Amino acid sequence: MNEYEEKRTSQTAYSQNRTFQSRDLSHQPQGTYRAEYIPQNRTAINRENRTVSGPRSRAAAEGRRRPDGTGAGNRPRRRVQTGTAAAQGSRRLTETGTRSASRRPPGTGNASGIQERRRRSQSSYRRDDRSPSSKTGARSGWRLEEWEILEQENEREYQEYLERKRRRQERQRREEEQRRRRRMLAIRGGGAALIAVVLIFIVYRIFFSNPVLGTVTVEAGTQEFQTESFLRKDADAEFVTDMSQIDTSHVGEQEIVLNANGNERTSTLVVQDTAAPTAEAQSSMIDIDGELSPDELVTNIEDATDVTCSFKEEPDLSSEGTVPVTVVLTDEGGNTTEIDSEVEVIEDTEAPVIDGVAPLEGFIGDAVSYKSEITVTDNCDKEVELEVDNSDVDTETAGTYDVRYTATDRAGNTAEAETTITMKEKPEDYVEPEEVYAEADEVLAEITTDDMTLKEKARAIYDWCRSNIGYISTSEKDSWTNGAHQGFTQHQGDCFVFFATAKALLTQAEIPNIDVEKSDTSHSRHYWSLIDCGDGWYHFDTTPRTGGGEFFMLTDEELLDYSASHDNSHIFDQSLYPATPTEDSTIE
Known part of the structure; x- marks a missing residue:
């Protein structure tokens, strides 16, 4: 190649x-x-x-x-x-x-x-x-x-x-192992934390939680309170607040302090009114174009809180006649009740009537009450202003002075009355009225009850005086309080002691009464009372008479007939006192 x-x-x-x-x-x-x-x-x-x-x-x-x-x-x-x-x-x-x-x-x-x-x-x-x-x-x-x-x-x-x-x-294995350990630690830590929280909650609930309710609601008018009403669970508790001073007659909130398990706790008492008020209608008379108040057309208002009255529609009082009127009652809780009534519109020419005008007595240096026994009534007006003219009275000098009363209704009709007041020195052994009233309260607690009517209480007073006071011919007549004290303590005296003792009992029983004195004193002096239990004034005399006689709530005619046949025993000036009904009392 x-x-x-x-x-x-x-x-x-x-x-x-x-x-x-x-x-x-x-x-x-x-x-x-x-x-x-x-x-x-x-x-x-x-x-x-x-x-x-x-x-x-x-x-x-x-x-x-x-x-x-x-x-x-x-x-x-x-x-x-x-x-x-x-x-x-x-x-x-x-x-x-x-x-x-x-x-x-x-x-x-x-x-x-x-x-x-x-x-x-x-x-x-x-x-x-x-x-x-x-x-x-x-x-x-x-x-x-x-x-x-x-x-x-x-x-x-x-x-x-x-x-x-x-x-x-290897790194991933270690990281996974670390994550697994962290998860286990987190789970164990979370479980331990949960157990700790549960234990703390249980201990707190048992030993430290507040057993007292924060708010307690009651109905207006509630009088009795129990500690159980303020507790959310069983506890040893008692009131720190004086519950007798708690007023539930008004809607609102009040702070209540309790001692629960050794600790003072506070609760809020809420007073509410959910019940509507009740009342009865009553007719009224008013002068043409007169001023009419809605509360004049209702009576016997009952509610646990204060009640206000108003007209549903303003009535027309411009002419004579009967006008229907609706009165709306509203309590503090906002509850309302409507009462249908009527008003008689007239041309008012009738003057008011002044009752209870009688001779007065006073002590030098003491205050004098001129109106305590006086009442004024009118055909149209429920309340008539009474004026007293005592310009002639000298309360620092002994003597007898004139006193004049004047009452005027909304129509301008006026009534007048006159009496006298005798100022004298206070006795050295004078008994204050407060002491006599306390003695009267003790007797009333034994002979009367809260559910008795005024007439029933008057009868109990009449019977007690007749049974517990003996008659003697003399007594101290300088002060009625001294006479009443003698009757309560000595249980004897003349007609003045009987009269004064009955007066104290009648006053404390809240029975209106007027002092009556015999006008013809040439033969003897005598004292008794006029009382009004709700159906007019009647004579009330607890003094026993020789030969007997019943003097519980008599009319003028009945008393004067007895007086004429017993030497004018009860003759009196009828012009100074209100007239009694012509028939016997029918009230229970």
């Missing part, structure tokens, strides 16, 4: 071998490997390449060289790659360098690795070039050394990858 054919055969074998290598490396991925990419074990490829047969490899194996040490096997040749094989080879070398650089420790890079390989290749090339072997053998030795280097680097990278993978798995 001539030199030309040998050269062509060598180039053909080299080209076929490079084409095989390009074809063998075409399956590798393009671009730089990532950390997770598993490098391919190219050992088999390298081994296969080393065993690939061809003109060039065989020539190298046979060691064909020129006798002078020159030839194709020893000729240094620059490896020029073109086409697809060159591109793939370049990419393979680039990727290999990149992967090696990404997996090597700091301080080593891809460029230095490539330079090292080039240095080794050039050194081997120079060594082969200096040898007397053929050119083909030199090239084969150079290729084997290059593939061994690549195989070693690949194996090293693969082992590094496996080590990184093992470390990553």
Whole structure:
């Protein structure tokens, strides 16, 4: 074979071998490997390449060289790659360098690795070039050394990858173990915290929670309170606030203090009114264009709180006649009740009537009550103003003085009455009214009850005086309080003692009474009372009479008939006292 054919055969074998290598490396991925990419074990490829047969490899194996040490096997040749094989080879070398650089420790890079390989290749090339072997053998030795280097680097990278993978798995295992431990600690800590919270709550509820309700609501008018009403659970409790001073007659809130389990607690007592008021209608009379108040058309108003009265519609009082009127009752709780009534509109020309005008007595230096026994009534007005003219009275000088009364209704009708007051020195042994009233209260507590009517109470007083006071002909008449005190303490006296004792009892029983004195004192003096139990004034005399006689609630006619037949025993000036009804009392 001539030199030309040998050269062509060598180039053909080299080209076929490079084409095989390009074809063998075409399956590798393009671009730089990532950390997770598993490098391919190219050992088999390298081994296969080393065993690939061809003109060039065989020539190298046979060691064909020129006798002078020159030839194709020893000729240094620059490896020029073109086409697809060159591109793939370049990419393979680039990727290999990149992967090696990404997996090597700091301080080593891809460029230095490539330079090292080039240095080794050039050194081997120079060594082969200096040898007397053929050119083909030199090239084969150079290729084997290059593939061994690549195989070693690949194996090293693969082992590094496996080590990184093992470390990553170990790190992941440790992290997972740490997460598992943290979860267990969190679960255990959460459970312990929950148990602690439950225990704290139980201890708080048992030993420290407030057993007293924050708010307690009661109905207006409630009088009795129990500690149980203020507790949300069983506890040893008592009121600190004086509950007897709690007023439930008005809607509102009040603070109540209790001692519960040794601690003072506060509760708010809310008073509410949910019951509507009740009342009865009553008719009324009024002058034309007079001023009418709605409360004049209702009576017996009952409610636990204060009640206000108003007209549902303002009545027309401009002309005479009967006018229907609706009165609206409203309590503090906002509850309302409507009462239908009527008013009689008239031309009022009738003057008021002044009752209870009688001679008065007073002590020098003491205040005088001029109106305590006086009552004024009118056909139209419920309340009529009473004026007292005491300008002639000298309360510092003993003597008898005139007193004048004047009453005027809304229509302008006026009534007048006169009496006298006798001022005298106070006795040294004078008994104050408060002392006498206290003695009267003790007697009333024994002989009366709250459910008794005024007439029943008056009868009980009458019977007690008749049964517990003995009659004697003399007594001290300077003061009615002294006479009453004598009756309560000594249980004896004349008519003045009977009268004074009954007066104290009637006053404390809230029975209206008027003092009556006999007008003809030439033969004897006598004292008794007029009382009003709700159906008019009647005579009331507790003094026993010789030969007997009943003087409980008599009319003027009945008393005067008895007086005429018993030496004017009860003669009196009828102009000074209100007239009694002509018939006996029918009230219960």
